[in-house]
Amino acid sequence: MSKVINLVVAGLGGQGVLKASDILAEAAFRAGFDVKKSELHGMSQRGGSVSSDVRFGDQVWSPMVPAGEADCLVVLDETQVEVNRGVLRPGGVLIGPDLIAPGALKNKKSLNVALLGALSSHLEIPEEHWLAAIRANLAEKLHKANEQSFALGRAAGRF
Amino acid sequence: MSTVNIPVTSDPEGLTCPTSPIGDPAASPHENVIAQTARAAADLLRRSSGAENARLSSDRHLASPAMSAQPQLLSGDEAVAPAALHARVRLGTGYPGTPSTEILEAFDKLGGRAQWSPNEKVALEVGLGAAFGGARTLVTMKHIGLNVAADPLFTAAYTDLEAGLVVVSADDPGMASSQNEQDNRHYARAAALPMLEPMDSQQAYDLTLLAFDISERWRIPVILRITTRVCHSKTLVRPRASQAETPTPGFRRDIQARVMIPAYAKPAHHRLRHKLAEIAAWNDAEGPSRVFPGGPGSDGDLGIIATGIAAVHAREAAPGARLLAIGLTYPLPLGTIRAFADTCERLLVLEEGDPVLHQALLAAGIPAEGKPDMYRFGELNVARVRRILAGDQTPEPVPPKGKPPELCQGCSHRGVFEVLRDMDCIVAGDIGCYTLGVLPPFSAMDTCVCMGASIGVGLGLRHVLPEDQARRVVSVIGDSTFVHSGLTGVAEMVYNPPATGHVVLILDNGTTAMTGQQEHPGTGRTLSHDPTGKISFEGLARAMGVQNVHVVAFNEADGTLEALLKDLLARPETSLVVARQPCVLAAPKIRFHEKAATDRLQACPSSLVDD
């Protein structure tokens, strides 16, 4: 495989965008890929737009996804869809917050992980690596809720 | 899934950055090294273009047998920390600043000894003392922090160190979280100090180790310049084994090497230039330059010379081009560069920020193309590098604007800026979360330049404005910023008070919120949140002779602050008000640390004194 998979996770500060991209990058890393992940933080605590790029493949050079080349875009907040749409390549997949029915998540904060579940159904990363990455990046008391959210998103993502 | 076509033209074995300890300086005197230079440069090029290219590794991190541990996914900042640990750094000092902050925090978590200083100048001075005392020391700061630390830096360059001293300058091209995008490569030239520039986390790790070796071999401070994208991007790092234990610190008197009176500084300047000439020659012979052979593609006659993250963008944008990535960017390996240039029909210099490298090549008589001036602004990325390669100077597409950050709901700064807005104050502002008071719905800040400037700028305005305007001027400064560089401003206020008096407002939210809630000397806790001495702002102001000193526990709009400010603004006296209320995001952690300290004190009353 010489192609690089380009993914972007976007949302607002405080929604867990960076946590989601950490989990995503770690899942790809555990699956044995070269991985690069990039974002700018500093202002992310204060509710502004946040986005994070994750790229994986045999060998990745630049850590940033070029505009118009993302294979998938995961957006955690409806208002951020249009702001970020330009990163998608023609035919790229948009995974938005509307994919998860309101009230479907026991823990609302786990929307980020639910949408990763949806993303996971589009990627060739075995499920075990996703689950291990979730456990490695979240406190133990959050594991169960997030595993459920992931499963829910994974089922919803198979459209 | 789409295909971004990146041929697997990995780094051929042996071209990864050499980080083995440098040998005895006596073994490779200046002249010998220069004699070796052309041979080594030719060798580097041969290795990059010859038959060995067939031996491609699919993992460029698998190169050296010296690398032992499993790879880890680390940010550039997180990679500097284990390198410091493996280099046996005994002390890390610094002042928080995006994108450098995580380095010392990670070093602390790994068990290293790390301390926040009140500002970057003090951090560097402490680091210098430690290096004089024989301890390897790491000093970290953001790019503008080096302006604050520039005074010790320039003369530290003249001294001879006893142990390695590495100064990390984390630059922010594109200003993700800074008030300017100054290019600190100029500091290497201006202060005459070696500078290393990593392109990814592995190099951040490798070049940190190398920086200590260079620093110790030539007894000179070394600058590691790392940029936002490298600091905050996670890439694979394969750490090496820890280096051998370094000698125990101890004092060795060497007055002429460390007391910079003119009589000693004059020969010291000559020594410094001699060190640089040796380092340049070493850089040509054995430095961390890497040549990537051109892969299949149409760019065969193109050669690119790049530094830092520009190298990986170049690799992606022009996979067919040959690439020379320079790791030790000052003093430059001009022999290596010349030899590379000779083999290229078209030579392009790719660098973020100012045309520092390009101008250095032109000055050395090496003809090369640079980038059009429009690409001097902001970060580079693959798309921009493609445009540079194509000579495209048409206006760039403007990405849609996202939602700007704002003060958190419940943030203590909100109420203060409502009062300042409603009172129509002229606000000399400063840097921190509270700078967001400039945005609607407050629009209550009129100046913001650098840390601490609020006080001096406010005084300047007071001195010259007509009286009715002068009376409306307030200097607003955060607690961490006040400790960083507000004290001298207060000294100025007491010493040269404006005719209308002045009012300084310290927004004490008990943390350095802007950069992610670090401790500072006003919180009474160390970097690792243990109790320590605490500075009282109000006590300090009284001791310095400020006429009116007040503390308000600021709680929403109860009118206290407004009434107090009205009173103070009407007096031709000097005033300082501490508005105290914890940052809402930090408050739970502050309570946690306070409780931990009380518990400890109760368990063992002497513990505060003993450690």
Ligand SMILES: Cc1ncc(C[n+]2csc(CCOP(=O)(O)OP(=O)(O)O)c2C)c(N)n1
């Ligand atoms: C010379 C320099 N060093 C570091 C920084 C990074 N920085 C910006 S604001 C700030 C301190 C903010 O803390 P504080 O003054 O307490 O305000 P708060 O963010 O808590 O409101 C720091 C460290 C800088 N801008 N300039």
Ligand code: SF4
């Ligand atoms: S992080 Fe703290 S200081 Fe900064 S905006 Fe939020 S509440 Fe205010």
